Amino acid sequence: MKPNTEQKKVLKNSITFFGGAGTVTGANFLLTLGGVRILVDCGLTQGEKYCDRCNYEPFPYDASQVDYLFATHAHADHIGLIPKLVREGFRGTIISTPATRDLSGTMFSDAIRILAREAQYSGEDPLYESEDVRKTLSLWKEVEYHTALELTPDISIRLKDAGHILGSAMIEFTYNRKKIVFTGDLGNSPSPLLRDTEDITDAEYMVIESVYGDRNHEGREQRIEMLQRAITDISARRGTLMIPSFSIQRTQVLLYLINNFVEDGVLQKIPVFLDSPLAIKVTDIFKRYTHLLNKEVQDEIKGGDDIFDFPQFKDTKKVSESKAILKVPSPKIIIAGSGMSSGGRILHHEKQNLSDPKNMLLLVGYQAVGTLGRLIQDGAKEVTINGESVRVKAEIRTINGFSAHKDSDHLIEFVEKSHMSIKKVFVAMGEPKSSLFLVQRLRDYLGVNAVSPEKGEVIELDI
Numbered sequence: 271m272k273p274n275t276e277q278k279k280v281l282k283n284s285i286t287f288f289g290g291a292g293t294v295t296g297a298n299f300l301l302t303l304g305g306v307r308i309l310v311d312c313g314l315t316q317g318e319k320y321c322d323r324c325n326y327e328p329f330p331y332d333a334s335q336v337d338y339l340f341a342t343h344a345h346a347d348h349i350g351l352i353p354k355l356v357r358e359g360f361r362g363t364i365i366s367t368p369a370t371r372d373l374s375g376t377m378f379s380d381a382i383r384i385l386a387r388e389a390q391y392s393g394e395d396p397l398y399e400s401e402d403v404r405k406t407l408s409l410w411k412e413v414e415y416h417t418a419l420e421l422t423p424d425i426s427i428r429l430k431d432a433g434h435i436l437g438s439a440m441i442e443f444t445y446n447r448k449k450i451v452f453t454g455d456l457g458n459s460p461s462p463l464l465r466d467t468e469d470i471t472d473a474e475y476m477v478i479e480s481v482y483g484d485r486n487h488e489g490r491e492q493r494i495e496m497l498q499r500a501i502t503d504i505s506a507r508r509g510t511l512m513i514p515s516f517s518i519q520r521t522q523v524l525l526y527l528i529n530n531f532v533e534d535g536v537l538q539k540i541p542v543f544l545d546s547p548l549a550i551k552v553t554d555i556f557k558r559y560t561h562l563l564n565k566e567v568q569d570e571i572k573g574g575d576d577i578f579d580f581p582q583f584k585d586t587k588k589v590s591e592s593k594a595i596l597k598v599p600s601p602k603i604i605i606a607g608s609g610m611s612s613g614g615r616i617l618h619h620e621k622q623n624l625s626d627p628k629n630m631l632l633l634v635g636y637q638a639v640g641t642l643g644r645l646i647q648d649g650a651k652e653v654t655i656n657g658e659s660v661r662v663k664a665e666i667r668t669i670n671g672f673s674a675h676k677d678s679d680h681l682i683e684f685v686e687k688s689h690m691s692i693k694k695v696f697v698a699m700g701e702p703k704s705s706l707f708l709v710q711r712l713r714d715y716l717g718v719n720a721v722s723p724e725k726g727e728v729i730e731l732d733i
């Protein structure tokens with residue numbers, strides 16, 4: 271329902287921080303401009319379990335009164351509650367890049383399966399079901415990067431490449447010739463596959479992520495060399511290399527780099543398995559959007575290279591194919607989800623392979639406290655996998671340099687580009703320590719008015 275003239279007078283131009291404030295996950299911001307209610311992201315709050323109990327609570331606003339919803343990118347902590355919003359009455363328009371819409375559809379299908387299983391255990395209704403997803407996708411409008419779109423005669427929008435994952439966008443709202451920017455997650459450019467984060471030079475207000483607000487990345491330069499070394503070591507000792515990996519972006523980066531090793535002749539004929547139905551589907555989406563990848567990669571594709579495929583590569587969709595991997599003699603490489611070993615097929619490979627010192631578990635992503643991945647990373651000698659006790663004797667290595675987020679120095683560099691126009695920066699989507707550190711650095715280094723809003727806080731915009 272569009273607001274009537276009376277309501278428009280009452281609604282102030284403001285941003286309300288319903289989620290992603292004081293925490294990394296659950297991004298959910300309400301921007302009110304000229305009486306129009308616009309949500310940016312509607313993500314799952316994620317902790318130890320796939321879905322925390324708080325996700326089941328009703329939204330703190332009337333979903334039917336929201337006019338637009340923008341999805342910055344297809345990670346669950348940014349889109350995971352959209353079908354629930356539709357279930358609660360949202361009938362406005364959802365807007366994102368075409369790649370984000372496609373990836374979101376795939377993520378929702380996977381989520382339905384997990385949510386249905388969780389609902390069986392809890393005895394409660396699932397958060398959402400396939401009918402909600404069908405309705406959600408019917409409300410979804412695709413907008414390409416850089417295509418200006420007028421929401422009303424006063425409000426126009428434009429999406430810019432955030433360089434974080436395929437299709438990720440920053441959203442620029444222009445109102446009264448003033449620009450308000452929501453960054454979503456910002457990529458750790460340059461990325462092996464994606465284009466660099468685009469510059470924003472004229473924002474007045476900015477809502478920025480701060481996952482790495484308090485620290486800089488180490489090991490960026492060594493990441494490719496470390497991956498190569500892990501593969502050559504496993505090959506020499508004829509072991510099994512297990513790589514738990516996130517389905518979107520990280521898996522495709524790994525495949526691309528391994529593909530390069532094969533072409534450069536540094537990888538012998540070791541079989542490589544992608545054992546994740548979700549990651550296989552996501553990789554197919556990447557193949558449809560290669561025009562979004564960086565120029566170097568596009569040139570390789572034009573030169574005839576299938577960047578995610580090589581002779582000894584096999585994707586295993588069926589459970590029987592997945593089980594058959596066990597019979598393949600080592601050395602071999604298995605990439606499987608989930609990225610933190612909190613579920614998925616990686617568990618059965620870990621159960622089979624962790625107790626042999628010839629094997630290796632290579633951690634290439636962040637491992638949250640409480641996950642099996644973190645326990646192993648922290649040196650647990652024995653773990654429980656699917657109810658069975660497993661001794662950890664395999665070698666455990668970590669490569670930190672693959673993060674898909676900008677670090678503290680690069681976040682500051684990003685804001686600095688708007689130094690002529692910026693009035694206020696809202697630091698969000700980070701742990702409190704990380705957000706507050708970035709707030710202080712933005713004040714000290716750039717002299718910028720920066721704050722870290724609390725959950726539920728409403729901040730009026732002077733526009």
Ligand SMILES: [Zn+2]
Pocket residue numbers: 343345434455
């Ligand atoms: Zn993200």
